[in-house]
Amino acid sequence: MEKIWLNEAFKGEVPSGFLGKVGWASPSNIALVKYWGKRGKQLPQNPSISFTLSECRTETFIEYEKANRFGFSFFFEGKENPAFGAKIEKFLLDNQAFFPFINQLHLKVESRNSFPHSSGIASSASSMSAFVMGLIEIESLLVGLSTGSRALVDSVPEPVEGPINMQKASFFSRLASGSAARSVYSKMALWGATEAYEGSSDEYAVPLENDIHPIFKTYRDSILIVSGETKSVSSRAGHGLMEGNPYAQARYALANENIKNLLAAINSGDL
16 A cells, blocks of 8 residues: 555645645544554554544644745644644654655644543544645645656545545554544544455555444434543553553454454444
8 A cells, every 4th residue: 555655646846836725624533442552654453443523623724835845834723833733744754755745845734623632532533634634635736737747556546535535544644643544534434454344454444334234323422521631641652551561462352353243233233
């Protein structure tokens, strides 16, 4: 999959006067079977399934403008936030082989949440997926302006929804924040390879909307926020605690078994 997106990357010259603004809203999600523990480059130690939280979302706007070199600024809820911005900037610089055009752009990012960040609801999932989808749309605008300098592959992986490829969005959202891979889809999503679902992958999430029994399509999720304070242990630190944990392998095995049982229940409606 990496080779496909590397070949697809826009490698041409950003035209003079290229500027504009894109905006995306992306929801958070809540895992019914949670992935906990990473390996390699943001790959999960076990598959996970999540419900999308449609009312807990991040809205992100990206202003872009042709520049001599990469420039970046980030504003959260109207105020410049270097700490949040540093995470996105690191993602961009770590993955500039996929997005080489950023070296010719200045990006101003404005983001806001409908819920408190870092308090237990997956704000990185919604924020990073919203940003990634905006970035991919900017690339698609460049592709539309290009004159053939883009290296095309024979086929683009499905599914494609709207103006961007959502599988691509899930792939890059995963690199930004693991659970963000699931936030690009509505209803439910599965992230992580499992024998119980054909087409599942560690590299991107797949939508489960067409696999849900009608009984589950009316489910609602209520969130009670008891504190808006930042949680004491970040998700990144929590994942790190699984390394060397004596119960890790048993936990991964149980999660895989739970995935199989949950997929069967979701499809049949039999709890």
